Structures are given as C-alpha cells and as structure tokens.
Amino acid sequence: STDRGQNWDRLSLPAACVNALLSGPAEATLLAATESGLFHSADRGDNWRQVLDQPNVISLAAREGVTLAGLVDQGAWMSTDQQTWQPVPDLAARALVGLALSPQFERDQTAFTFGAQEAPWRTTDGGATWAALDADELGHGLVDVALSPHFAKDRTLAAASPAGVLLSTDAGEHWALRAERPAVRVAFSPDGGLLAAAFEPGGLAASEDRGQTWRPVPGPWSGPGRVLALAVDHAQQYHLAWLEGVGETLSLWQGKPEQFEKVLSVPAGQNPIVALHLPAEPAPDRPWYAGIGHRVWKFSARRARAPAESVVFEAGDQGDSLLALAGTGSLLLASTGRQIFKSSDGNDWTLAYDLGQARALSLALSPTFARDNVVYVLLLGGALAKVVVR
Numbered sequence: 001s002t003d004r005g006q007n008w009d010r011l012s013l014p015a016a017c018v019n020a021l022l023s024g025p026a027e028a029t030l031l032a033a034t035e036s037g038l039f040h041s042a043d044r045g046d047n048w049r050q051v052l053d054q055p056n057v058i059s060l061a062a063r064e065g066v067t068l069a070g071l072v073d074q075g076a077w078m079s080t081d082q083q084t085w086q087p088v089p090d091l092a093a094r095a096l097v098g099l100a101l102s103p104q105f106e107r108d109q110t111a112f113t114f115g116a117q118e119a120p121w122r123t124t125d126g127g128a129t130w131a132a133l134d135a136d137e138l139g140h141g142l143v144d145v146a147l148s149p150h151f152a153k154d155r156t157l158a159a160a161s162p163a164g165v166l167l168s169t170d171a172g173e174h175w176a177l178r179a180e181r182p183a184v185r186v187a188f189s190p191d192g193g194l195l196a197a198a199f200e201p202g203g204l205a206a207s208e209d210r211g212q213t214w215r216p217v218p219g220p221w222s223g224p225g226r227v228l229a230l231a232v233d234h235a236q237q238y239h240l241a242w243l244e245g246v247g248e249t250l251s252l253w254q255g256k257p258e259q260f261e262k263v264l265s266v267p268a269g270q271n272p273i274v275a276l277h278l279p280a281e282p283a284p285d286r287p288w289y290a291g292i293g294h295r296v297w298k299f300s301a302r303r304a305r306a307p308a309e310s311v312v313f314e315a316g317d318q319g320d321s322l323l324a325l326a327g328t329g330s331l332l333l334a335s336t337g338r339q340i341f342k343s344s345d346g347n348d349w350t351l352a353y354d355l356g357q358a359r360a361l362s363l364a365l366s367p368t369f370a371r372d373n374v375v376y377v378l379l380l381g382g383a384l385a386k387v388v389v390r
Contacts, residue, residue, distance in 0.1 A: 011045040011046070011048075012045075012046070012047070012048065013032055013034070013039060013041075013045065013048050014036075014039070014048060014050075015032065015034035015035060015036045015037070015039065016034075016035065016036075017034055017035040018032055018033070018034055019033045019034060019035070019056075019057065019058045019059070020032075020033040020057075020058065020059050020060045021033075021060070022060040022061075022062055022067070024062065025062070025065075026042070028041075028042055028043050028044045029041065029042055029082070030044065030045050031051075031060055031067070031069075031082060032048070033057035033058060033059060033060050033069060033070075034057060035055060035056055035057075036055060037050050037051075037052050037053050037054060037055065037057060038050070038051055038052035038054070038057045038069055038077075038085070039051065040082055040083065051079075051082065051083055051084075051085060052069060052077060052085045054071055054074055054077070055071075055072070056071055056072035056073070056074075057069050057070070057071050058070055058071065058072055065080055066078060066079075066080055067079045067080075067082050068088070069085065073093070073094075074087070074093070075087055075088060075093035076088040076093070093381060093382070094113075094115070094118060094121075094381060094382025095115045095116075095117040095118050095382075096113040096114060096115040096118055096121070096361075096378060096382040097114070097115045097116070097361050097362065097378070098113065098114045098115065098142075098144065098145060098361075098362050098378070099111065099112070099113055099361075099362040099363070099364050099376065099377075099378040099384070100112045100113075100114075100145045100146070100147050100157070100364070101147075101364045101365075101366075101367070101376060102147065102151050102152060102367075103147065103149060103150075103151055103152060103367060104151070104152040104367060105126075105366065105367050105376075106366060106367050106368050107152070108124070108152060109123070109124055109125050109126040110122065110123065110124050110151075110171065111123050111126075111127065111364075111376070111384070112145055112147075112157070112172065113130075113378055113382065113384070114141070114142040114143075114144075114145050114159070115141055115142070116141045116142070116143045116162075117141050118141045118142075119132045119133055119134040119141065120132075120133045120141075120142050120145065120159070120172065121133065121382075122171065122172050123384075127376075127384040127386075133172040133173070141161065141162075142159045142160065142161050142166075143160050143161060143162075143183075143184055143185075144159065144160040144183075144184065144185045144186050145157060145158070145159050145160075145186070146158045146159075146186045146187050146188050146195075147188075148188055148192050149188060149190055149191065149192045150192050151171075154169065154192075155168075155169055155170050155171045156168065156169050156210070157171070157172060158178075158186045158188070158195055158197075158211070159175070159186065160183035160184055160185055160186045160197065160198075161182075161183060162182050163177060163180070163182070164177050164178070164179045164180045164181050164182065164183055165177070165178045165179035165181075165183045165186060165195075165197045165211055166178065167210060167211050176211075178207070178210070178211025178212070179197060179199075179205070179211060179214060181199045181203075182199060182200050183197050183198065183199050183200070184198050184199065184200045184226065184227055185197065185198040185227050185228075185229065185230040186198075186230070187230045187231050187232050188232065189232040189233075189234070189236050190232070190233070190234050190280075190282070191234070193208060193236075194206055194207070194208055194232060194236055195207045195208075195210060195211060196217070196230060196232050196238065197214075198221070198227035198230050198240070200226055200227075201224065201225075202221045202222055202223055202224060202225045202226065202227070203216070203221065203222055204216070204217040204219060204221050204222075204227065204230075204238070204240070205217060217238065217257050218257060218258070219240075219253065219257075219260050220242060220244070220251075220253075221240065221242050223245075224245050224246070225242055225243050225244045225245055225247075226242075226243045226247075227240055227241065227242060227243075228241040228242070228243055228250070228272060228273070228274045229241035229274040229275065229276045229290075230276075231276045231278050233278045233279075233282075233288070234281075234282035235282070236256065237254055237255055237256055238253070238254065238255065238256065238260070239252070239253070239254050239276055239278060239288060240252070240253045240254075241274035241276065241290065241292075243268055243272065244268075247268055248267065248268055249265060249266070249267065249268055250265070250266050250267070250268040250269075250272050250274070250292065251264060251265045251266075252264040252265075252274075252290055252297075252299070254288075254299070263299050264290070264297060264299075266292065269293060272292065272293070273291075273292075273293075273321050273322070273323060274290060274291065274292050275290070275291040275322055275323060275324050275325040276288070276289070276290050276291075276325065277289045277290075277291075277325035277326060277327055277332065279327075280327075280328060280329075287299060287300060287346060289325055289327075289332060289346065290325075291322030291323075291324070291325045291334055292322070293321055293322070294320060294321055294322060294336075295311050295322070296311070296322065296325070296332075296334055296346075297311060298346050298347075320336035320337055320338055320339075321336065321337075322334050322335065322336055323335055323336060323337060323360065323361060323362065323363070324360075324362055324363035326363055326364065326365045326375075327365075328365060328369050328370055329370060330344055330345065331343070331344055332344075332346055333352065333363065333365070333375065333389065334349070335360055335363040335377070336360075337355075337359040337360055337361070337380075338354070338355055338359065338360075339351055339353065339354050339355060340352045340353040340355070340360075340363070340375065340377075340387070340389055342389060352389035352390060353375070353387050353388075353389045353390075355377070355379075355387075358379050358380070358385065359379060359380040360377040360378065360379055360380075360385075361377075361378050361379070361380055362377065362378040363375060363376070363377050363378075364376050364377075372388070373388050373389050373390065374386060374387070374388055375387050375388070375389055
C-alpha cells in the first residue's frame with residue numbers, strides 16, 4: 001500500500017507464508033522471512049531474490065548494521081549486508097528439557113535428550129554428535145523418557161508422549177505404541193520387571209510385559225489432576241507427585257495398590273516442578289527425597305509409622321526452583337537452574353558447582369560418579385555439558 005492502507009497491491013514474493021517483514025536500511029529495501037527461506041527486495045517488493053535457502057525463517061531483527069534471522073530448529077543466522085548469511089556459532093536453539101543416560105554411558109557413550117516440542121535426539125559418542133530420532137509414531141515430541149535398567153543389553157527405552165506410551169527395543173531407531181492414551185510419565189522398576197505409566201487426564205497403570213498388557217493402579221489420581229513425577233523402588237512401591245483437581249494442592253504418595261499413603265500435602269503455587277530421588281540400593285531403611293520448589297523434603301520408606309517428612313534443604317534466596325535430584329550411595333545432589341548443591345547425609349548441604357551464566361534444565365550422574373565426580377547437565381537451548389562437582 002502507498003496510501004496508508006486504503007488500497008493494496010499483491011507483491012510477487014515467491015512464498016506462501018510470510019512470518020516476518022523488515023524494512024531498511026535503504027529506503028526501498030525489504031526482507032521477508034518465509035517458510036521457504038529468506039527473500040530480499042531492493043525495489044519496495046516489486047522483485048525478490050532468495051538470500052538464504054533455509055526453511056522456516058520465523059523472525060527478523062536489525063541494529064547497527066547487523067541483521068539476524070531466526071529459524072525453526074536452525075538457530076539464528078547473521079548478515080552484515082543482508083546478502084550473505086552465516087549461522088551464529090555456538091548458539092543452541094533446541095526446545096529440549098530432559099536428559100537420560102545409558103546405565104553404561106562411560107562405555108557405550110549413549111544418551112538421549114527430549115522435549116514436548118521436539119523429536120528426541122540420541123548421541124552414541126558422548127555428546128560429540130547427535131541424531132534426531134524422527135519416527136512417525138513419536139507425534140509431537142516426548143514429555144518423559146525412561147531407559148531400561150538393562151539398556152546396555154536389551155537396548156530398551158520407554159517414552160511418554162501425547163500419542164501414548166511408546167517402546168523401543170533398538171535404542172530409539174523404531175518405536176511401538178503400547179498404550180493409546182496421552183501419557184505424561186513413565187518409569188521402570190530397578191529390576192526392569194515393571195513399567196509404570198501416568199496418563200492425562202488422570203490415571204496410573206502398570207505392565208509386567210513391556211506394555212503388551214496393562215493393569216490399572218487405583219488411587220486419587222484416577223480423578224481430575226496430573227501426575228508431575230513418578231518413580232518405582234526395589235520393592236515395587238510407587239512414589240508419585242500428584243497435582244490435585246484444579247491445581248491448587250500438590251501431594252506426594254508412596255505405596256502399592258490398595259496400600260497408598262499420602263506423605264505430604266502443600267500448596268502447589270504456579271508451575272510446580274517436582275523431582276524425586278529414590279535410593280539405588282534395595283535397603284528398606286534408606287530414605288527417599290523430593291525436590292519441590294526451592295526445598296528438598298526427606299521421607300521414610302517404611303510404613304506402619306508416621307512418615308518422617310522434613311525440610312532438609314532450601315536453595316537460597318534467588319527464588320530458583322530445584323529441577324533435578326540425583327545421588328549414589330550416601331551422596332545426594334540437588335540442581336537448580338544456576339547451581340548444584342551436594343549433601344553426604346541429606347541434612348547438611350554445600351555448593352558443589354556454579355553454572356555461571358548457563359542455565360541447567362536436567363542433570364544425570366556419570367555411572368562412574370563415585371570415582372570421577374562427573375555430572376552431565378542439559379543446558380537451556382539443548383547443549384550437553386560435563387562438569388566435575390567437588
């Protein structure tokens with residue numbers, strides 16, 4: 001339009017979907033971000049030339065002689081003349097939030113990252129290179145992934161997705177749909193004999209034949225609400241974080257079918273995040289832990305007595321939520337987006353690692369952590385980092 005929108009002429013831009021327009025720096029110059037690339041015009045849109053042959057350019061910005069284009073799954077690209085373009089180096093741009101390491105990671109170098117808006121990614125060389133597992137069955141991405149305790153031998157992993165519960169027996173190359181109902185959490189028992197899955201709307205089910213058949217696990221989660229965290233211990237007891245009803249109350253539960261007990265009930269707050277950590281060894285006296293908000297809670301695994309709940313740690317005054325708990329033996333780690341804390345008794349905590357300007361979303365211990373103190377963290381944007389905690 002040349003008359004403030006009173007009349008319009010259709011331009012000859014060779015693209016169907018225009019996601020962003022940018023004018024300047026020259027008066028007649030236009031850039032168009034489209035689904036089929038980035039196009040440049042030097043004559044107010046009468047003629048166009050493709051200057052970036054990359055799909056799904058979705059945003060544009062320019063300042064002081066530098067122009068940036070944002071692409072779906074390809075990060076940001078930069079130009080100083082709007083004609084030649086280069087990807088911005090070292091800019092991770094993945095919507096990945098979860099990390100799962102092979103139990104034999106130091107040997108097979110296999111790990112997976114995933115997110116609800118992403119196809120999962122797999123590395124088999126310790127994070128040096130990644131491959132997208134872009135199977136049709138995966139739908140719109142994964143919200144949770146659990147590796148079989150015997151992954152090094154059986155190559156099995158389960159995933160929760162909007163399509164349902166998915167199972168792969170070849171490290172993610174192929175998938176089979178095992179439950180056609182939107183799933184939000186999956187967990188294996190430590191011996192691999194039981195696979196548990198939480199669904200949305202509410203519901204919990206268990207399978208002892210890798211998802212061929214399922215039996216419901218009754219409880220309050222059969223009604224309105226959402227399971228935020230799920231784990232199974234050596235005695236095949238379930239541990240759940242349940243966002244009740246309309247989301248005002250968060251409760252923690254432990255037990256077996258017909259024997260569940262509520263061990264905690266707190267106000268949910270906004271966007272609650274729960275991280276669970278169960279003892280790796282089959283010892284009935286070992287406590288288990290839950291990170292809720294900026295606190296770590298400690299619980300007794302025994303029944304027939306009042307649950308020993310206690311706040312054993314608060315993450316400080318920065319308002320950061322605890323995003324992950326992990327541990328081995330008597331050592332426990334609690335991770336916020338900024339820092340990693342450690343405790344050798346679950347009561348006294350010290351700062352073990354500061355991530356500086358980086359932000360962590362997920363954490364996993366090296367299988368050889370007891371020897372090398374190595375922790376792997378998934379950073380905001382999708383990068384995998386290896387750190388040593390002391």
